[in-house]
């Protein structure tokens with residue numbers, strides 16, 4: 001997979017990674033899911049996004065199996081493992097234990113990226129202190145946040161050590177572009193990379209609308225690809241976004257990985273802007 005994205009700590013990550021929400025929940029699907037994720041790694045989707053919240057640890061456990069299987073032939077350094085701490089576990093008394101528990105389930109001894117899943121009640125300065133300590137202790141290589149809007153990022157950047165934030169993970173697809181209004185620009189100014197969740201709109205009603213949209217379908221036809229691939233190519237179009245589609249199907253994952261090689265023309269991007277206009281005012285942060 002080409003077009004790596006460079007984080008400000010010097011690490012390169014691929015523009016497409018593997019989401020794992022709902023993966024690992026059902027034992028009877030485990031083998032298919034492990035095969036699917038290993039296929040993704042094979043295709044260059046070496047970034048895996050999980051969270052202690054997903055299936056209350058079941059997703060991390062399944063990803064742990066994938067990692068051990070991969071390590072039978074590959075190197076840990078080739079993978080980029082992302083997990084997230086729940087807001088109520090992010091205080092100074094709990095964050096260390098939460099991180100250790102995630103790593104135990106993942107069968108690894110460091111996380112590449114640890115995200116504060118969403119803003120909770122614990123003072124942000126305390127969370128930042130905890131994340132920076134985990135980094136100093138070598139348990140995590142870097143940290144970031146998720147579901148942070150413009151005001152939240154501004155608050156974060158005023159906290160000592162807050163500038164170490166590498167990534168902000170937010171929902172983003174053509175039918176939900178609110179973050180383009182002012183959040184993305186602020187992040188770019190501070191070299192905070194955007195990690196895009198639900199890039200396929202979660203496969204629900206909105207996803208169906210996107211998949212069936214005439215503009216998306218025409219572009220897919222012109223490139224001889226699927227509408228999902230167009231949506232992913234659009235998501236990562238500017239080289240500053242990493243998208244993390246989830247799939248439990250090896251075929252879908254092969255398809256998703258190939259989206260990295262699609263370049264949409266300015267005319268096609270304009271057509272998508274007409275079908276799904278960018279925001280003209282501040283909108284509430286979309287999270288589902």
Ligand SMILES: NC(=O)c1ccc[n+]([C@@H]2O[C@H](COP(=O)([O-])OP(=O)(O)OC[C@H]3O[C@@H](n4cnc5c(N)ncnc54)[C@H](OP(=O)(O)O)[C@@H]3O)[C@@H](O)[C@H]2O)c1
Nearest residue numbers: 019020021197198199200201202203228245246247248252
């Ligand atoms: N930070 C946060 O608060 C947050 C919130 C939500 C999600 N996330 C992360 O972001 C990841 C992605 O978001 P998501 O899982 O909610 O939604 P998504 O990736 O937008 O959509 C997943 C759905 O798309 C389907 N799909 C995937 N590839 C496809 C393809 N090529 N063709 C047709 N359908 C395809 C999947 O079905 P199949 O499995 O059948 O392929 C699944 O139903 C999550 O898994 C999670 O890691 C983070």
